[in-house]
Amino acid sequence: MSKDDLTPKDPHDRLFKRVMSDEANVRKFIKEFLPKDISSQIDLKEMKLIPTEKIKGYNKYYMDIAVECHISNTKGQLYFVFEHKSYPDPGVLLQILSYMTVTWDEQRKKNVPLIPVIPVVIYHGSSSWNITTHFQGQFDSLNESIKPYIPEFNYVLVDLTKLSNEEIEEKAKTTPFLYKSLQLMKLVAMRDIENIKGVAVIAELSKEEKIILLLYLYYTLDVDQDTMQRIVKELGGEELMPSLAEKLIKQxxxxxxxxxxxxxxxxxxxxxxxxxxxxxxxxxxxxxxxxxxxxxxxxxxxxxxx
Structure with missing residues (x-):
């Protein structure tokens, strides 16, 4: 499958993975969107993407994006697991826990020290994110005497719908594809057609990146053909229509x-x-x-x- 293949099956997830397959975008995201007490300790120069397919028994686990990096001033390592969501998912904590256990199980089998994992959830759905951010919060009632025996961890929530367009621009403007992608993911979730038409997508992006974002809009916006053509025109993508049509026909x-x-x-x-x-x-x-x-x-x- 081509890296710019955005099918109707899950265009949100495909766009996220395409954007975050670029280490420069991941570095910028860690630096600007994660809490400063975490990002300030990370040696981003030593950061690298790692395989996201893990096998445990007869099951395969697919993380969205996984990153290995060093903690500043120490020889320690840290794993980030980025999980993307376009809707509130009550199963996200169990999903994250499975990623953690297969990662640590793999390290144990290699007889290497276990490496801490920080889970990050990036959200841009139309509904409010109402999922607890800590594992024990899933339980309706948890007696204090039982809590010490139940796993506990938190995840970092980056809710794009809570960030203004100006905040997203300020954080990511030096990485244009990351900036425009995050902005459009937020605006699509909010069904904000007018602001989508106001996004200057085209100027600083490559032809491939422009087509990827136009395909994303095509598959996620529930608008008529005329409106879609106006959006493409206002975003400056008219010259890409032949290439865009070719991509669409092939998919x-x-x-x-x-x-x-x-x-x-x-x-x-x-x-x-x-x-x-x-x-x-x-x-x-x-x-x-x-x-x-x-x-x-x-x-x-x-x-x-x-």
Whole structure:
């Protein structure tokens, strides 16, 4: 799968992983978005990304992003586990605990000292994050005599919806792709179309990064075709439309065509069924390209019936 492949399955998670696959973005995030009593102790020059797939028994665990770094003025190491959430997830603490245990189990098997793990949850959902930030807080009632026997840890919560656009810019402006991605993730969650159109996405980003963000908007915004085209235009992405269309066509021709037609004209269940019955890729390609200039749904559908 291409690193800029953002499918409808989970575009939020894919964008986050793409952004945080760049060590410069991770360094900036640790420095600016984590509590200063933690970030000030980290030697960011020695930081490196580590594999996020862990195997324990017959189960595989996939962390979003994992980082190994050194603590300043000591020889100790520290692991950060970044977990991204676009909705309040009551299971996040158990998920984090599983990451911790498989990491420590792996170290134990290698006969090396256990390394502390600091979990970080990045959130940008439309609902308020109402999940406790410490493990024992999950229990409805916990007698004081029992607490010493129950695991306890906290995670760092970075709630993008609680940060202003100005705060995000101030923290991340020297890493443009990180800055624009975090800003759009927040605005998409808040369904803030007007401010999305005010984000100057294009100027300082590479062509690949621009397409990634436009794909993210395409798959996450529930707007009609005309509104989407205005957003792309106002973000300065008109010259990318051919490349963007090519990417979209490659990522599921039938799904793309159905989504385009539904947004622009509306689509009946029988129309959708007919489109899904078409397996000729050249017909699907021709129909997808025709949608942009078509004046009616039938103009597009007749290309599939030939």
């Amino acid at each position: 599921g021709k039938q799904d793309l065509l159905i989504k385009q037609l539904r947004r622009k004209f509306g689509l009946s269940s029988s129309d959708e069924k007919m489109i899904r019955s078409v397996t000729d890729e050249s017909k699907l390609d021709a129909a997808a390209e025709a949608v942009l200039d078509a004046k009616s749904k039938d103009e597009v559908l007749k290309l599939l019936r030939r």
